[in-house]
Every structure is written in structure tokens, then in C-alpha cells.
Amino acid sequence: MSLRNALLSLLTVEPMTGYDLYKVFETSVGHVWHAPDSQIYPELKRMEAEGLITGQDVPWGPRGKKRQYAITEEGIAEFKAWMNTPLDYARTRDPAHLKAAYLEWAQPEPAKEQMRAHIAHHQALLAQWQEKISEMEQGTNSMLERRLANTEPEQQEATIAYKRFTYEGLIARAEAEIQWATRGIELINRLNP
Amino acid sequence: MSLRNALLSLLTVEPMTGYDLYKVFETSVGHVWHAPDSQIYPELKRMEAEGLITGQDVPWGPRGKKRQYAITEEGIAEFKAWMNTPLDYARTRDPAHLKAAYLEWAQPEPAKEQMRAHIAHHQALLAQWQEKISEMEQGTNSMLERRLANTEPEQQEATIAYKRFTYEGLIARAEAEIQWATRGIELINRLNP
DNA sequence: GAAAACATGTAACCGGTTACATGATTCT
């Protein structure tokens, strides 16, 4: 049910179409949550049927139209309820560490390549998150700016602080993964002289 | 297809029954990969049909029997091939950080409770992984001891080193998550005086 | 004798992925 709440969180900013939401998942929130359009459109329909959001057809060009969804009071209540409910943590399922535990079965070159890919993956994430923080600082993150425009002044500090806190955590994690994989390459080299 | 390879990795130690494998998932490997029995038994059947493992009914008590699976040459080749193939990293889907980014929507107490649960979750993982390393050092990890008994002497160092490397990475991650959530509690306190 | 552990499955469901499908609008 996290997709539903990710969608609700975005609709607390302003009404959006399925395509708008899809694009946001491809960029800003996409680094914390991702969903393909094929999952978003049906979910929006279900949410509308359940009264969490209301859809409205708005004209788009001479003949086209698009459906814009706005969060309802019920939707806000649902989102807040989710935010106040503790998560239940899923059992671990971590292919990268599963493979790392059995690297003696790989050849040295592919093993190192695996570690390099791990580094590249987390370096890309790191760069994106650092970019998010720098956008926040410069006020160039449009989703955040629009959110702040609809937020009471005394709440704005918290809104920014929690987002920064989140990104900082993700940055620390990415850095740790890069460090780990770097040590992995050293280890592979040491064991395969 | 990681379940399949997790099963293969365990069967490189020695032949096992579905229940044996299920128990191992509940304990040692379970902290890197988890699977319920309802997923293990059908997967073993498919793997047998594909020739990756061979099953043999062995008597169990006066009337019972159990099916013991051994990895085949084909299975070993498949596992090695997987180990030599780079992973493709799935798009992020991280409910804990998704929620953290919107903590201004939660009440302070539930928000802190969330952070405490995050700490408790990762502290439990941390303890399990530290225990694994201490078992390795004392030679009391029976899966590993059995694996080493079937490993050529010149390979034993690598086998141990990669497992230690894996656990150390997971320990570092757990410590970082605990630190992050601790900062989160401080932040919530600061914003809600 | 009862409880715990061993042993093996099936079935319904759910969230998510991939592939397929279509058409309008805007930009160059």
C-alpha cells in the first residue's frame, strides 16, 4: 500500500494528472519510490472509487482532455493515518550481499566487475541526492517550492528539515555502499594475486 | 531468480531436503535472503525438472520418507554463471525513507515511534550479524564448517573472507541506519519543543 | 500421551514488471 501513499503525498501539493505523477516518479520522488504508468493509472481509478481522490476531466488542446486528480479530506486523513502507523519491516532480500557472500564461486574479473557496478549504481544515486539537496538550498526544486507555497509559514521549516534529513540518510547509505564495494575490490585483488 | 540461486548456493555444501533449506533460510542465510516453505518446495520441483538438482527419496523413521536434493553439474554451472553475471539493480522502493520525507504530516509521538522502530529493527539485524562473525571466528557456524570441510584448503581463506566481508558490510549499513534514526529523533524533538 | 519438530504441499491473492496498444498535442 505504499504506492497509494506515495501518490497521496504528491497530491497534497496540488491536483495532478496520472501523467504528471508518473513524471514525478521518474524524477524527484523516483529515488525513494518508483512506479510505472501501468501501475499508476489503475491505482488512481481505485483511489477515486474509494473516495481518497476526486478526478475531473479538464480540456487539453482543441479535442484532447486529461483527468486531474485532487486529494479529498478522506485522502488526507488516510495519508495522515499511514504516517502515524509504524511500518512493518519486510524480511531481508538483498541480491548484492547474497552474491558477495559467495564470491569465491565467481572468477576474479567478473567479481570485480560486480563491485564496480555496485559502486557505479550507488554513485549515481549519491549524485542525484546531492543534487536534490543543492536544489533545496537554492530553491530550484519546483515540487518543493510549490509545496512550500501551500504550507503555513510555521510548518515550512519542518517540511524542509525532514526532506533534508531523508536525503542525508540516503547519501550516507550510498557512501557506505561505495566504501564497502571499494574494500571488496581490494579483497578480490588480495585473494587473486 | 535469486531464490533459485540462493538454493543452489546452499546445495553446494551438501544434499538437503526442502525442510532443511527452509530452516537455513530461517536462520543463517535468512538475514540476506528469506523464503517461506510454500515457495521453496515448488521451486525445488521446478529445479529438479530442469536438471539443476536431483531428488532422492530417503527413508525417515519406520513409515515416513523425505526427499533429499543434490546439486548437479548443470546446477553448479548455472550457479557459477549467475555469480559471473552482473546484477541489475532494481529501482528504489524504500518505505522508511519515503515516510521520513513527509514526517511533518505525522504527530511527534508516532514520528518518534517510527524512528525507534527503525532503530530496533536494525539493532536486531546488527546483533544477528555480529553473532555470525563471532560464530565464524569460533568455528561454531555449522553450515560454514561443513562447507569448509568440502572445500579445497587453498580456497578456504577466500570462502571465509568473502563471508566476513559481506557481514561487515551489513553491519556498517545497520550502524548507519541506527545513527540516522537517532538523528531523526533529535530532529523531531527540536522541531516540536 | 501431548507437544514440538519434521516433512510437504496447494490455492487465493497481491504488488509489481513487461509488453502491447492507441491517440492527441506541442515543438522544431
Place this chain on the structure above:
DNA sequence: AGAATCATGTAACCGGTTACATGTTTTC
């Protein structure tokens, strides 16, 4: 005029979860 983007879906599939179901053996 053609390409890129906007817009919205359906359908098959897949990995994983939860619930249900059953029987044997070992341990206390």
C-alpha cells in the same frame, strides 16, 4: 511534416505472501 512529449490504458506474467491442509517422528 516528423519527432518528442503528453495522455491513458489493458493483459499476461512473475515473484512473493498468507492461509489452508495433512501427516510422521521425535522429544519430554
